[in-house]
Structure formats: structure tokens, C-alpha cells
Amino acid sequence: MIIPLFDLVRRRTVLFDGAIGTELMARGLGLGVPPEVWNAEKPDLVREVHAAYFEAGADIVSTNSFGGTPLKLAAHGLENRAFALNRTAARLAREAAPSGRFVAGSLGPTGKFLEPQGPATEAELAAAYAEQARALVEGGVDVLIIETQYDLREALAALRGVQSVSPLPVFVTMTFGATPRGYFTIMGDPAARAAAELEQAGAAAVGANCTLTSEQMVGCVRVLRAATTLPVIAQANAGQPVQLPDGGFGYSQSIEEYVRHVPDIVAAGAGFVGGCCGTNPAHIRAMARIIHRKEQT
Amino acid sequence: MTKSDIYTKMSEAIVAGDRQAARALAEEAVRSGFDLLEVVEQGYMPGIQRVGALWEQGEYFLPELITSAEAMKSAMAVLNPELNRREGANRAGARVVIGTVEGDIHDIGKNLVASMLQAGGFEVTDLGVDVKLERFIEAADAAGAGLICLSALLTTTMSNQRRFLDLLKERGLRNKYKVLVGGAPASRKWAEEIGADGFAENAVAAVKVAKALAGLA
Numbered sequence: 001m002i003i004p005l006f007d008l009v010r011r012r013t014v015l016f017d018g019a020i021g022t023e024l025m026a027r028g029l030g031l032g033v034p035p036e037v038w039n040a041e042k043p044d045l046v047r048e049v050h051a052a053y054f055e056a057g058a059d060i061v062s063t064n065s066f067g068g069t070p071l072k073l074a075a076h077g078l079e080n081r082a083f084a085l086n087r088t089a090a091r092l093a094r095e096a097a098p099s100g101r102f103v104a105g106s107l108g109p110t111g112k113f114l115e116p117q118g119p120a121t122e123a124e125l126a127a128a129y130a131e132q133a134r135a136l137v138e139g140g141v142d143v144l145i146i147e148t149q150y151d152l153r154e155a156l157a158a159l160r161g162v163q164s165v166s167p168l169p170v171f172v173t174m175t176f177g178a179t180p181r182g183y184f185t186i187m188g189d190p191a192a193r194a195a196a197e198l199e200q201a202g203a204a205a206v207g208a209n210c211t212l213t214s215e216q217m218v219g220c221v222r223v224l225r226a227a228t229t230l231p232v233i234a235q236a237n238a239g240q241p242v243q244l245p246d247g248g249f250g251y252s253q254s255i256e257e258y259v260r261h262v263p264d265i266v267a268a269g270a271g272f273v274g275g276c277c278g279t280n281p282a283h284i285r286a287m288a289r290i291i292h293r294k295e296q297t
Numbered sequence: 298m299t300k301s302d303i304y305t306k307m308s309e310a311i312v313a314g315d316r317q318a319a320r321a322l323a324e325e326a327v328r329s330g331f332d333l334l335e336v337v338e339q340g341y342m343p344g345i346q347r348v349g350a351l352w353e354q355g356e357y358f359l360p361e362l363i364t365s366a367e368a369m370k371s372a373m374a375v376l377n378p379e380l381n382r383r384e385g386a387n388r389a390g391a392r393v394v395i396g397t398v399e400g401d402i403h404d405i406g407k408n409l410v411a412s413m414l415q416a417g418g419f420e421v422t423d424l425g426v427d428v429k430l431e432r433f434i435e436a437a438d439a440a441g442a443g444l445i446c447l448s449a450l451l452t453t454t455m456s457n458q459r460r461f462l463d464l465l466k467e468r469g470l471r472n473k474y475k476v477l478v479g480g481a482p483a484s485r486k487w488a489e490e491i492g493a494d495g496f497a498e499n500a501v502a503a504v505k506v507a508k509a510l511a512g513l514a
Contacts, residue, residue, distance in 0.1 A: 031453055031454060032400035032427065111402075111403070111404070113363075181355045184358065188357075188360060243486065249482065
């Protein structure tokens with residue numbers, strides 16, 4: 001199951017999905033309701049979102065479990081349901097996956113700061129990720145993806161936690177901002193060091209997601225590519241959130257602008273490409289066309 | 298040591314995030330009968346402003362910002378009671394109520410703004426996350442705060458910033474409070490459109506805007 005995914009990324013660019021939360025909101029997920037709850041309450045709609053991404057051409061989708069560590073769910077008093085919600089998240093994506101496509105179990109940040117900036121310890125964070133990973137693995141994911149990390153110490157703790165309960169490959173993406181001095185997380189971790197340390201710690205692929213536009217992502221991928229031998233993952237935002245004339249919200253990059261930089265992201269060395277905030281199945285469909293066109297040439 | 302040497306040390310303690318030094322220097326200033334407003338303005342404030350500048354230049358990151366804000370807080374914990382005793386009611390304008398709006402549980406940005414406001418000399422009531430809009434008004438009333446800060450990280454929850462301003466208008470309280478909005482999806486344009494008094498791109502800018510709104514800048 002796993003080998004084909006790594007075979008595939010050696011042969012061509014592998015396409016991830018785009019945003020999930022906003023797709024669920026478009027289907028009625030209420031304000032303040034953690035999306036993971038819908039794994040239990042609206043499984044058909046969660047499956048429908050995954051199916052839409054597969055249909056658009058995604059090779060691999062992420063489970064609806066981004067906020068699913070027990071630590072994060074505790075903010076909603078749902079920590080006791082963490083295992084079940086995560087296992088179901090994995091099952092729903094699995095059920096939506098056509099044969100030969102893949103499911104990545106998503107683990108997002110706990111939102112807790114580590115000592116000395118905050119109260120959390122690395123052992124505590126590792127345990128929370130381990131618990132979530134156990135459930136995702138039981139639900140049938142192919143790989144695990146620790147996403148949107150802004151603190152390298154938390155990312156490494158998460159990686160250790162996940163590795164302690166599963167032999168499956170673990171992907172790690174971190175969120176970097178573009179500064180005049182290069183790409184850094186908000187905690188000040190430079191992209192190159194993050195990639196090198198995550199590789200050293202046994203990650204199977206490393207990358208960047210969120211915050212950066214597809215245009216800014218190109219430079220970040222170049223830095224990551226130079227720092228690691230692992231496959232590089234790139235999931236850019238569709239620009240910055242902006243208010244639309246109708247009073248709703250959108251993102252500053254149009255689909256055309258967003259995908260225009262995809263060939264550069266690939267040329268810079270990304271093996272896995274997908275979307276983040278502001279992207280939807282239409283973005284993934286447009287990216288699939290670009291990737292497959294490239295494959296034929 | 299001259300007064301100006303001490304002010305330099307205060308500033309350095311903040312830039313270095315040295316909580317103990319920041320506190321010890323504040324205690325010394327109180328003991329020596331210094332003008333404490335001057336101590337804040339010429340000793341500590343330049344330090345936190347330097348930290349803000351280093352952050353804007355990409356030299357400092359969150360850990361440094363948090364550590365420096367903590368150092369500032371430990372100095373202000375010594376100075377504030379003294380200042381309140383000596384200055385009394387003059388300082389009432391510098392009270393702030395802050396929270397993340399209902400439906401939203403993101404707190405990193407909000408906490409940082411709260412810390413920086415405290416570091417900037419404001420008396421801050423932090424209501425936490427997922428705060429009912431009513432609660433902001435109750436808390437501002439109870440604390441005697443003139444400034445209310447609303448944080449939202451999601452495009453889907455920032456509409457509550459607009460609803461809050463509508464609520465103030467409905468209650469006839471719009472002129473009683475200054476309202477500052479922030480969070481990843483917020484923008485100056487958004488603040489203008491919903492009729493907020495101010496918008497800040499980040500925690501460092503929030504202090505500047507808050508001071509301007511409170512008439513302290």
C-alpha cells in the first residue's frame with residue numbers, strides 16, 4: 001500500500017487535496033462546531049468532500065481530523081471522544097478513496113505553547129499526538145501527516161509520538177512566513193533547519209503549508225529542497241483572506257493566479273503538491289490538469 | 298549610576314527578556330523615589346519598542362516577544378500599584394478588555410496582543426476565547442475599560458466583530474467604547490467597513506493603535 005505512493009512520487013508529482021473545513025461549512029457546518037464532530041454526525045457529507053477531491057484528481061486526501069488531538073478537542077469538552085472521532089475520520093476517507101488512491105491521517109497543532117513560553121511539555125504533546133495517531137491508524141490510513149506546525153520542538157515531539165505507536169510513514173509540514181531574511185516559523189525556526197532536523201528524526205517527507213501564497217511557496221520549496229533528500233510537500237494558501245463585494249469572504253489569489261505558480265513549485269522540487277486555506281476541488285482539478293499535462297510532455 | 302544609565306539598563310533588560318533584572322530595576326526606582334511615569338516612558342518603553350522593531354525586522358520571533366513581554370510585565374507589576382497610588386484616577390483611560398469572539402477558540406494571537414498591551418502599560422482584562430458578545434460589554438463596564446479588543450482567526454467568525462459593533466449601536470453604547478479588531482482575516486478595510494475604531498496587523502502594531510485610541514500616544 002505504501003510502496004506505491006513512494007514509487008509514484010518518484011515518477012511524477014503527487015497531488016494532495018485542498019481545504020476541508022470550508023467545504024464542510026459550505027455544507028452547513030455551524031460556527032464554533034469542531035469539524036471532527038461531523039465524522040460522527042454527518043459522515044455522508046465528510047465522505048462527499050473527500051470524494052469531490054478524489055474526483056477532481058487528488059491522489060491522496062487528508063482526513064477530517066486536523067483539530068483532533070485530545071488536547072485540541074478538550075477546548076470543546078470532546079477529549080473523551082478523540083479516539084472514536086479520529087478512527088471514523090480515517091474510515092470515511094478510506095471509504096471515499098478509489099482503489100489505488102491514498103489516505104493521509106491529518107494531525108494538526110495542539111495550540112499549546114511549550115515551556116518556557118507556555119505550560120506544555122514535549123512529553124505531554126507527544127502523548128496527545130500518539131493517541132490521535134493510534135486511532136487514525138486503526139481507521140486505515142496509509143500515511144500520517146503532522147500539519148501546519150509552527151514550532152519545530154512541537155513538530156519533533158509529534159513525530160516521536162506518532163512513531164511510538166505506528167510504523168507507517170510520517171509526513172510533516174510546517175508553516176513558514178516569508179521574511180526579508182528568509183522563511184521562518186512564528187517561533188523563529190528557519191525552513192532549512194526544520195527540514196534537516198525532521199529528516200534526521202525519521203520523517204518520510206517534509207514540507208510547507210498554509211500562510212504562503214502559491215507564488216511565495218516557490219522560494220520556500222527551493223530552500224527545503226536544498227536542505228533535505230526527502231520528498232518535499234507544498235500546500236499553499238490561495239493568498240490572503242479578503243472581503244468580497246457581497247460581504248462574504250474569499251482569498252486574494254484567483255484560481256488562475258494560484259495555479260499559474262504550480263509549475264514553478266514543481267520545478268523547485270516539490271514532489272507532493274496540494275492546497276490549503278482558500279482552495280477547493282476546482283483548484284485541485286486545475287492543478288491536476290497541469291500536473292498530468294506535464295507528465296505527458 | 299546616573300539615571301540615564303539606569304534607564305538604559307531597564308531597556309536592555311526588556312530587550313534581553315531578563316525578568317529578574319527588569320523587576321529589580323523597577324524596585325530600585327520605587328525605592329529611590331524616581332518619577333515612575335518617566336521610568337516607564339524613558340526606561341522600559343524604549344525597550345519594548347526596540348523589541349517590536351526587532352520583531353518587525355524578522356530578528357525576533359514569538360519566543361523573544363513573549364519573554365520580553367513577560368519581563369515588561371514583571372517590571373509593571375512593581376510599578377503599577379505605585380503608579381496607581383501616586384497618580385490615582387488619571388490612569389483610568391488605560392484599561393482594556395480583550396477576547397476572541399464567540400465561535401472561535403484561537404488564542405495565540407489574542408494572548409500575544411494582551412501581553413504586549415500589558416507590557417505597554419495597559420491594564421488588561423482578558424476574557425479568553427469563544428466570548429459571547431454581551432460579555433465584552435459587561436466586562437468593559439465592570440472594569441471601567443474604555444477600549445475593547447476583538448480577535449477572530451477565521452473568516453467565518455470575524456462576522457462577529459461586525460455584530461459586536463451593531464450590538465453597541467443598538468444599546469446606544471457606541472460612543473462609550475473604542476473598538477479595536479484584529480486576527481488573520483481582519484484588515485484595515487474590514488475595520489472601516491464595520492465601523493471599528495482601529496485595526497492592527499500584529500501585536501506590536503496593536504499597542505501603537507491602542508495608545509493612539511486611548512490618547513496616550
